Amino acid sequence: MFRIICILIFSLLILHGESFVLVTHPKSPIKNLTKSQAKSIYLKERRFWGDTKLTTLNLPPDNPLRKAFESDVLEMTPGELDSYWMKQHYRGHRPPYRVESVQSILMFVKKVEGAIGYIPQRAVTDDVKVIYKGNKR
Numbered sequence: 001m002f003r004i005i006c007i008l009i010f011s012l013l014i015l016h017g018e019s020f021v022l023v024t025h026p027k028s029p030i031k032n033l034t035k036s037q038a039k040s041i042y043l044k045e046r047r048f049w050g051d052t053k054l055t056t057l058n059l060p061p062d063n064p065l066r067k068a069f070e071s072d073v074l075e076m077t078p079g080e081l082d083s084y085w086m087k088q089h090y091r092g093h094r095p096p097y098r099v100e101s102v103q104s105i106l107m108f109v110k111k112v113e114g115a116i117g118y119i120p121q122r123a124v125t126d127d128v129k130v131i132y133k134g135n136k137r
Contacts, residue, residue, distance in 0.1 A: 018120050018121065018122065019120075019121045019133065019134050019135065020065055020068060020069055020072075020118045020119065020120055020121060020134040021118065021119060021120075021121050021124060021130045021131075021132060021133050021134060022038055022073075022116055022117070022118050022130070022131050022132035022134075023105075023106075023109055023116070023117060023118075023119055023124065023128040023129060023130055023131065024109060024113075024114075024115060024116045024128065024129050024131050025109055025110065025111075025112060025113040025114070025115060025128070025129065026127065026128065026129045027113055028049070028052065028113055028114065028129060028131075029049055029050050029052055030049050030052075030116075030129075030131050031131070032131055032132070033131045033132040034132075035072075035073055035132070038073050038132050039073055039074055039075070041054055041056060041116060042056050042073065042074060042096060042116075043074065043084065044056070044088065044093050044094075044095075044096075049114070052113060052114045053114045054114045054115075054116060055097065055108075055112055055114050055115045055116070056096035056097065056115075056116050056117070057096055057097050057098075057099050057104075057105050057108055057109070057115060057116065057117035057118075058095070058096040058097065058098050058099070058117075059098070059099065059100075059101070059102070059105070059118075060098060060100065061078065065102070065118060065119075065120060066118075068134065069118045069134065072134050072135050073132075073134065099117075102119045102120065102123050105117035105118070105119055106119065106123070106125065106127070106128060109128050110127045110128065116131070118134070121133070
């Protein structure tokens with residue numbers, strides 16, 4: 001029950017215009033990303049940054065933050081993304097890893113140098129590096 005209440009509160013915050021950011025490990029060689037670079041990384045068109053293997057993270061499909069990210073950065077609907085990943089599957093490419101929460105993204109990014117994930121701007125800590133700021137809705 002507590003988890004459901006937390007998800008509802010989090011969803012309301014997202015729906016009321018909170019912006020998101022892409023974060024990575026503090027020692028990542030990535031300084032800043034353009035929208036085009038972020039899209040390329042999340043669609044697995046770019047898998048490395050220098051010698052660093054990139055690992056992208058996604059929240060569950062029904063998460064409002066994921067929907068905002070997909071709309072703003074990927075500029076694709078869920079149906080378009082499903083079709084895209086179906087085609088990529090046959091090329092041996094898998095979609096970003098799915099994690100269940102913003103806290104999971106933060107923990108993963110803190111431990112893996114090439115990890116990239118999106119979180120609400122208010123959730124940024126000193127343990128991660130912001131590399132892209134999404135549009136405020």
